[in-house]
Amino acid sequence: MGSDRIVLLSRREIDKMRQAGKLAAQLLDHLTPLVKPGVSTLELNDEAERWTQAHGAKSAPLGYPGAVMAFPKSICTSINNVICHGIPSAKEVLKDGDIINIDVTPIVDGYHGDTSRTFFVGTPSPVAKKLVEVTEECLRRGIAAVKPGGRVGDIGAAIQEYAEAEGFSVVRDFVGHGVNRVFHTPPQIPHYGVRGKGKKLRPGMVFTIEPMINEGSWEAEVLADGWTALTKDRKLSAQFEHTIAITQTGVEILTRRED
Ligand code: MF3
Ligand code: CO
């Protein structure tokens, strides 16, 4: 079973992760124009699955083991008060004013590219707009806090400080993670914490940073399906995720969009 060791990837392995990360970013780009009122999350899922297969890749979420059941779809679609791991459904149709996080993880030649963005459906409310903008900036600040020789706590501290200063809260129950041939592997990357604390950041480490930021309280609740995580107070939640690699001198975003 999984070890608790943090593996450092070789240049060749990081090159594989770069290919997977690139396809993941392209998949989100491909889905972007489909995000509009009237589209169901199942339609987004099915197009993601079709496109992934057409590019010779596999969808890591499909059949991924869980406590209650394996994840039944190819992407996660998390609308409004859903924090993460929303399950695509024909019954769930996007409407004007929604926010939706789409989280994709294609496997390319055995390696995982894990990335997500939160999209506006039509015109967002002022608070939804601010939450999504703050969450994207949290990811940017988390990445900027990564330095070889630094600590895991530097990342969470940067995110938490900014999110809370903007009047929002940081989800505790879900964290970033090491990712390589294995989808979820050490280290855990909390999006809250204390600067200078936690494991040392070393060149060759590859992990995700994926802050989930709530409008109200940070508390989460998971539905009986074992996957759908929503805010306890049913207020909004947003998320952005990149897979990054630590280099000798800094950090490389493996799932960056092309533009
Ligand atoms: N992509 C998610 C993450 O960022 C994990 C989804 S697990 C699934 O870690 F089974 F729900 F797909
Ligand atoms: Co992830």
Ligand code: CO
């Ligand atoms: Co993800």
